Amino acid sequence: MEKFDKLSGIAAPMPLVNIDTDMIIPKVFLKTIKRSGLGVNLFDEMRYDRDGNEIPDFVLNKPAYREAQILVAGDNFGCGSSREHAPWALADFGIKAVISTSFADIFFNNCFKNGILPIVLPQEQVDALMKDAEKGANARMEIDLEAQTVTSSDGDVFHFEVDPHRKHCLLNGLDDIGLTLEKSASIDAFEKKMALERPWV
Amino acid sequence: MSPKTLYDKIWDAHVAHEAEDGTCLLYIDRHLVHEVTSPQAFEGLRLADREVHSPDKTIAVPDHNVPTTPGREDPAQMTEESRIQVEALDKNARDFGIHYYPVNDIRQGIVHIVGPEQGWTLPGMTVVCGDSHTATHGAFGALAHGIGTSEVEHVLATQTLIQKKSKNMKVEITGKLKPGVTAKDITLAVIGKTGTAGGTGYVIEYCGEAIRDLSMEGRMTVCNMAIEGGARAGLIAPDEKTFEYIKGRPHAPKGGQWEQAMEWWKTLHSDDDAHWDKIVTLKGEEIEPVVTWGTSPEDVLPITDVVPSPEDFTGGKVEAAKRALDYMGLTPGQKLTDIKVDAVFVGSCTNGRIEDLREVAKVLKGRKVADGVRMMIVPGSGLVREQAEEEGLAEIFQEAGAEWRLAGCSMCLAMNPDQLAPEERCASTSNRNFEGRQGYKGRTHLMSPAMAAAAAVTGHLTDVRELT
Ligand code: SF4
Numbered sequence: 001m002e003k004f005d006k007l008s009g010i011a012a013p014m015p016l017v018n019i020d021t022d023m024i025i026p027k028v029f030l031k032t033i034k035r036s037g038l039g040v041n042l043f044d045e046m047r048y049d050r051d052g053n054e055i056p057d058f059v060l061n062k063p064a065y066r067e068a069q070i071l072v073a074g075d076n077f078g079c080g081s082s083r084e085h086a087p088w089a090l091a092d093f094g095i096k097a098v099i100s101t102s103f104a105d106i107f108f109n110n111c112f113k114n115g116i117l118p119i120v121l122p123q124e125q126v127d128a129l130m131k132d133a134e135k136g137a138n139a140r141m142e143i144d145l146e147a148q149t150v151t152s153s154d155g156d157v158f159h160f161e162v163d164p165h166r167k168h169c170l171l172n173g174l175d176d177i178g179l180t181l182e183k184s185a186s187i188d189a190f191e192k193k194m195a196l197e198r199p200w201v
Numbered sequence: 202m203s204p205k206t207l208y209d210k211i212w213d214a215h216v217a218h219e220a221e222d223g224t225c226l227l228y229i230d231r232h233l234v235h236e237v238t239s240p241q242a243f244e245g246l247r248l249a250d251r252e253v254h255s256p257d258k259t260i261a262v263p264d265h266n267v268p269t270t271p272g273r274e275d276p277a278q279m280t281e282e283s284r285i286q287v288e289a290l291d292k293n294a295r296d297f298g299i300h301y302y303p304v305n306d307i308r309q310g311i312v313h314i315v316g317p318e319q320g321w322t323l324p325g326m327t328v329v330c331g332d333s334h335t336a337t338h339g340a341f342g343a344l345a346h347g348i349g350t351s352e353v354e355h356v357l358a359t360q361t362l363i364q365k366k367s368k369n370m371k372v373e374i375t376g377k378l379k380p381g382v383t384a385k386d387i388t389l390a391v392i393g394k395t396g397t398a399g400g401t402g403y404v405i406e407y408c409g410e411a412i413r414d415l416s417m418e419g420r421m422t423v424c425n426m427a428i429e430g431g432a433r434a435g436l437i438a439p440d441e442k443t444f445e446y447i448k449g450r451p452h453a454p455k456g457g458q459w460e461q462a463m464e465w466w467k468t469l470h471s472d473d474d475a476h477w478d479k480i481v482t483l484k485g486e487e488i489e490p491v492v493t494w495g496t497s498p499e500d501v502l503p504i505t506d507v508v509p510s511p512e513d514f515t516g517g518k519v520e521a522a523k524r525a526l527d528y529m530g531l532t533p534g535q536k537l538t539d540i541k542v543d544a545v546f547v548g549s550c551t552n553g554r555i556e557d558l559r560e561v562a563k564v565l566k567g568r569k570v571a572d573g574v575r576m577m578i579v580p581g582s583g584l585v586r587e588q589a590e591e592e593g594l595a596e597i598f599q600e601a602g603a604e605w606r607l608a609g610c611s612m613c614l615a616m617n618p619d620q621l622a623p624e625e626r627c628a629s630t631s632n633r634n635f636e637g638r639q640g641y642k643g644r645t646h647l648m649s650p651a652m653a654a655a656a657a658v659t660g661h662l663t664d665v666r667e668l669t
Contacts, residue, residue: 015517015520016517016520016521016524017516017517017518017520017521018397018398018497018521020497020635022633022635022636022637022638023635023636026637027614027615027616027637027638028616030237030265030616031237031266031280031282031283031285031286031616032282033240033241033244033285033286033289034241034244035241035350045636045637045641050623050641074517074521075398075517076397076398076401076431079397079398079431080333080633080635081332081333081614081633082238082331082332082333082347082348082349083237083238083349084238084241084331084349084350084351087349102398102401103401104398104401104431105401105402105431105432105433106333106346106347106348106349109348109349109352110349110350110351110352113349113351113352114351163222163224163365164222165220165222165224165363176351176355176363177249177251177354177355177358177359180226180355180358180359180361180363181358181359183217183218183226184359186217186218186226187217187218187226187228187359187360187361189217190217190218190228191228191360194228198325198462198465199458199461200323200454200458200459200461200462201230201258201323201326
């Protein structure tokens with residue numbers, strides 16, 4: 001997995017609440033058996049018309065935001081289907097962090113597995129960053145995972161919380177499976193115990 | 202010992218390792234796999250030269266992509282991409298030696314219907330699947346939740362999941378339901394009350410008299426939509442109905458193991474003075490048959506109500522409501538019962554079980570699907586289909602003019618040939634009314650099977666209690 005430590009990038013504002021994973025990557029694109037290549041279809045139904053032409057009003061189609069690496073989004077981002085295609089599509093497009101007041105649980109987990117940092121901040125701070133993002137390409141936000149801060153283009157600094165284990169994995173680009181397999185003795189011991197206590201499982 | 206919730210008990214019984222910061226390796230008893238979210242996970246295993254840790258606890262079935270029309274074994278019936286996904290599952294299941302129900306097996310069906318039906322899902326288990334509606338299995342008092350593809354790979358390789366414990370939320374439905382009100386109305390009413398993020402960070406336990414009174418099928422419907430309320434999982438404590446349902450199923454424990462299992466299962470309930478981080482109570486008598494009007498499952502209203510206006514909301518929801526009304530082609534103030542439908546879909550892991558089909562048959566019997574309405578009835582599994590035929594339900598459906606399909610996810614998500622056309626409006630028993638969920642620009646109203654059947658015969662959203 002790619003490491004994440006510091007990021008300085010353009011942030012795109014998406015104030016809509018309840019942006020679900022069907023919006024992030026519509027199901028017609030779930031038919032792939034690969035992880036890559038989904039970026040062109042990110043937000044497909046909002047981004048293109050039926051004939052495949054870009055809808056100019058959609059934020060990521062505007063010249064200022066085509067290179068966005070951060071999304072500032074409305075509440076409950078990533079709700080709905082568990083599809084990991086959503087963070088794959090975000091990552092493939094180049095999005096490395098999403099800021100919102102809250103995220104759906106599975107999406108939130110999936111982000112960390114794909115080098116994307118989901119940042120939860122209180123409403124007024126998200127509102128402030130939303131305004132900042134609306135300024136366009138000149139407004140670069142900075143995210144420092146080590147320090148756990150987001151800095152707006154005006155220099156306002158907001159502190160965020162992140163789970164220490166997840167932070168460690170993102171900073172070092174660690175793969176979960178490798179880490180878990182190091183604990184295989186615990187798993188074996190658990191299975192032995194279960195074979196006696198709950199043999200029907 | 203300090204008092205525990207049901208969730209606490211199942212959690213504690215599955216921690217294989219706990220790190221200092223509270224991150225746990227949770228042991229997984231059952232891993233269900235379908236074709237859409239697993240190919241990249243198996244590819245990951247192959248690339249790393251890893252095996253499936255417990256093939257015996259891993260069960261695969263194709264459901265999302267499969268067509269639901271006769272002759273579907275013929276690969277030409279699927280788009281090339283769908284066919285590749287189903288073939289990939291076929292190959293992965295065989296290569297890694299996991300349990301598998303291929304398309305032409307009578308036991309094939311929607312993964313969340315097949316698991317309980319085959320007795321794979323048992324009380325006190327941890328059950329995961331790369332699918333958000335895994336919460337369904339919580340109806341058995343199993344801790345069941347959806348996971349992403351990276352986690353699918355993690356479970357395949359290690360039989361564990363890296364987890365932190367969620368908080369405990371109790372949703373109590375007191376009293377009795379009124380006639381015409383069903384499990385689907387309960388679960389939608391709860392989401393209408395808590396919102397789609399109301400359960401975020403929690404595992405919900407549903408309890409109360411109205412929940413106890415539900416059949417296992419109804420309980421599965423309730424737990425199925427826990428995820429729509431944002432919760433990680435939904436649970437219902439097992440009781441005699443649960444044990445009765447499980448007994449004799451192909452993979453249920455037998456003989457002495459059954460006795461041993463029962464001993465433990467009977468302890469699986471929340472202790473009286475257990476701690477709850479959040480409690481929500483609804484009165485069963487106050488729940489009405491409901492429908493959704495918008496594009497989020499929280500957009501729920503009693504069928505007797507009218508379409509709301511964006512000004513009825515606050516904050517970000519104002520914009521969302523405007524967008525939803527526009528997408529759904531509705532006008533504020535319009536009576537919900539005046540909304541005409543073009544299609545009716547009965548099926549999905551929410552409402553594709555035998556009891557749901559019986560409800561639909563009750564309404565359709567002696568009636569006809571309204572002119573210009575297309576009704577599709579899709580059983581949740583091959584076995585549900587077989588039973589519906591034995592009980593004479595299929596005949597009722599066909600006489601009414603509905604299409605009687607083969608098992609699969611079908612129009613719940615439109616990844617297969619069953620889809621809405623743009624602006625087509627559908628009364629649906631599924632669980633999501635998101636934009637484009639049932640087809641590009643398709644419009645979905647969620648409701649119970651009885652309400653969907655009522656809409657089918659009248660051609661518009663209808664209060665099933667008025668069809669006598
Ligand atoms: S029926 Fe619908 S919700 Fe259930 S598993 Fe299939 S697609 Fe998902």
